Structures are given as structure tokens and as C-alpha cells.
Amino acid sequence: MTHRPHVYAPEIWNNPHPFYAALRREAPVSQVEPGGMWAVTRYEDVLYVLKNPQLFSSEGFRSAVQPAWLEQRNPVIDSILMMDPPTHTRLRSLITRTFSAPGVARLESSIRASAESIVADMLARRRVDFVESMALALPSRAMGALLGLDASLAPRFKSWADAVTGVGIIPAEATERRAELVAFLDDMKHHLTGVLELRQREPGNDVVSDLLQARAQGGVMSDDELMGFLVLLLVAGLETTYDLLGLCGLTLADNPDIWARLKKDRTLVPKFIEEVLRFESPSQSTIRTTTQETELGGVKLPKGATVLVQFVSANRDESVYRDAHRFDMDRTGVPSLAFGQGIHFCVGAPLARLEARLAVEVLLERCDRLVREPGPVTWNVAVTTRGPAVLPMELHPA
Numbered sequence: 001m002t003h004r005p006h007v008y009a010p011e012i013w014n015n016p017h018p019f020y021a022a023l024r025r026e027a028p029v030s031q032v033e034p035g036g037m038w039a040v041t042r043y044e045d046v047l048y049v050l051k052n053p054q055l056f057s058s059e060g061f062r063s064a065v066q067p068a069w070l071e072q073r074n075p076v077i078d079s080i081l082m083m084d085p086p087t088h089t090r091l092r093s094l095i096t097r098t099f100s101a102p103g104v105a106r107l108e109s110s111i112r113a114s115a116e117s118i119v120a121d122m123l124a125r126r127r128v129d130f131v132e133s134m135a136l137a138l139p140s141r142a143m144g145a146l147l148g149l150d151a152s153l154a155p156r157f158k159s160w161a162d163a164v165t166g167v168g169i170i171p172a173e174a175t176e177r178r179a180e181l182v183a184f185l186d187d188m189k190h191h192l193t194g195v196l197e198l199r200q201r202e203p204g205n206d207v208v209s210d211l212l213q214a215r216a217q218g219g220v221m222s223d224d225e226l227m228g229f230l231v232l233l234l235v236a237g238l239e240t241t242y243d244l245l246g247l248c249g250l251t252l253a254d255n256p257d258i259w260a261r262l263k264k265d266r267t268l269v270p271k272f273i274e275e276v277l278r279f280e281s282p283s284q285s286t287i288r289t290t291t292q293e294t295e296l297g298g299v300k301l302p303k304g305a306t307v308l309v310q311f312v313s314a315n316r317d318e319s320v321y322r323d324a325h326r327f328d329m330d331r332t333g334v335p336s337l338a339f340g341q342g343i344h345f346c347v348g349a350p351l352a353r354l355e356a357r358l359a360v361e362v363l364l365e366r367c368d369r370l371v372r373e374p375g376p377v378t379w380n381v382a383v384t385t386r387g388p389a390v391l392p393m394e395l396h397p398a
């Protein structure tokens, strides 16, 4: 058997772009490890997969997070991310309004206040880990408020989110870590059940109350599907946003010219964020399964094949983006696939963009510059997301 590259191998994970550039050129649809998944790397083929859910199902995602050893149900398997129409269509329609741009705009002042207090605290300490102080802290606070979870629980969210996806990649010999992940899943379910019970009795101004109201008004949603929603919001809404904010911090610290341009003209911040999303793809990939034998990019895929849809590669496709490997805030033309496309297009895109914009705006207002401790970046390894794991830096006040 020919040697297949392993996409989580450090030499690929630490700098995936040359690897995917070679695949796009030489083997745009080809098998990789783990599991002999079919990596799809060209923009055009990625878009085709996303636009054809009848050929490429999202239900196969479930087996990636519900391994045989896990006795309890991983609640995320009951979420829309892992469903096909018509169930997907029915459930997604219940949350689109809450997460629309006008829906999340009402959160702007509270997220800005959180960003202000986080940056003030970072400046007081001066030397900080940007990931811990900002990238983890801001989305945790925003999501906690959105779900109506007690603020004191925010430091646990990362462990919860890690557990939901981590059970799928933890090796058999790591028995202690397995037990730890199960304990985190139980803890998460316990607190989310508490919030559901509370909001049933006392509706508030949060997503849980919105969902309960949608159900009361005739929206069909089982208890498992309701729990699946909350868990998906925690996982999909946190890991990716942590990574996006970490990548923004890294880009700002390492590129004084970009920092200076943004300082002069804050209206460029949204363009900066779009380019960070394209350039580094915090959500590297997603998974689909073929529902029948299918041809893709000239390659025949058998029925039941697991397809690794590589946003990280599509977003650097040289046939779509001029000078694809250059960070260019002035880019126009085809938008990136950083938030996916088609029926599963990210529900939280307006919220993620809002959080990133506010974090960057407040940093520009309060800081003269960000100086990163020299050295290579350590990247976190997760099933589908990628961002800096730690980012020691010094903040200079404005």
C-alpha cells in the first residue's frame, strides 16, 4: 500500500499550506490518514460537495464523535451540523432569526464592554498569554451570556468543548484522559439541563429561552435535539472563535505595517478579519459521507466514503485567489469558504465577526503596539479547528 500522509502529523499541521498546495496541483481528491478519508482540496470541488447534500451527507460526522467505547450519547450527534434535510431544515429554521446580523447586533454593547475590561486587565499585567487572556475569554463570556449560563462557569467551557470533539480522537491507551473527558461531558450536560429547567420556569433574554419559545409555538424539537443545539452552539461557537481571535492577535503582532494601517483607518477592520479568515481558516475542514458512488474531480468515490472537505485548502486555491499566499486586506472578488457554504453555512458568522471586530477595535484604541515573544508558534490540535495554543506577548499602552 502506498504511504498516505497523515493530516495531523506535526510537519503538516504546523504549516499546512505547502502540503495542500501540492495536493491541489498533483492529487486534488486523494486519500489521507487518519482513516483513509478522501481529502478534497480545490475550491471548485469543495463547493460542489457543500452544495450537494443529497450526495454528501452530514450524518457520517456522528461516527467521528461517537466512538464505540463511549457508553453515553455524545449530545452533539443530535445537532443540525450532523443532520441532513428534512430534519436539518426543520431545526435550523428555529434559530436563524436569533443569530441573524440584527439578532446579534443587540449584543454589541455588552461584548464591547467585555472587550474593554479584558484589554484593561491585559494592559495592567502588560505581559500576557493573548490566547488565554483574550481569545478564550471574550467568546466564553459572550457565549455564556447568550446561553444564560452563570459567568463563573466560563473557564470550564473550553474543557467541555474539547471533550465533545476530543472523544473522537483520543487513543485507546489514554484511559485516564478518557475518564476525564467523560466527566467533562457529564458536567456540561448537568449545567445545560439546569439552564433548560430554569428557563422553562423563568424565560429570559437568551438563546435557550428563544428555543423554548419556538418549541412552545409549535416548532417540533425533541429533548435530545434541544440539548444537541446547546452543545453545538458551545462547540461550534467557541473553538472556532477562540482560534479566529488568536489568529487576529498573531497577525497584528507579527505585522507592524498592518497594525499601523488599521490604527490609521479603523474602517478596515472588517476587511482585516475577512482576510484572516481566508488566510488561516480557523475551521480547517468539515466531514461528509457519500450516499452513493460518486465522481469528484475526476476521481471515483465509493458509497459510504468519508470525505474531508478542506476549507484550509480551498481558501488558498491559486485558481480562485490572485496571489493566494499573500495576506491582502484589499482583496476583492470571491468570498472565502471560512464559514462553509450551502445549507450548513455557519449560523454564527455574524456573531463571530462581531466579536472579532470588537476585540480588534478595542486593542487598536487602547494599545500602541503588541509585541510577541519571539519564537515559533505552538498550534492546538483539534479535529477540525486550528489556531495558536499559546501566544505570549507584551502590550504597550496607547
Ligand code: HEM
Pocket (backbone or CB within 6 Å): 058, 080, 081, 082, 092, 099, 232, 233, 236, 237, 238, 240, 241, 244, 281, 282, 283, 286, 287, 311, 337, 338, 339, 340, 341, 343, 344, 345, 346, 347, 348, 349, 351, 352
Ligand atoms: C457551522 C465555521 C463561529 C455556530 C459552521 C460551518 C463552518 C463554521 C465552516 C459549516 C460546517 C459544515 O458545513 O459542516 C465557523 C467559524 C467561526 C464560527 C470559522 C468563527 C470564526 C460560530 C459561532 C457560532 C457558530 C460563534 C454560534 C453562535 C454554528 C452552527 C453551525 C455552524 C450552529 C451548524 C449549521 C448547520 O449545520 O446548519 N461554522 N463558525 N459558529 N456554526 Fe460556525
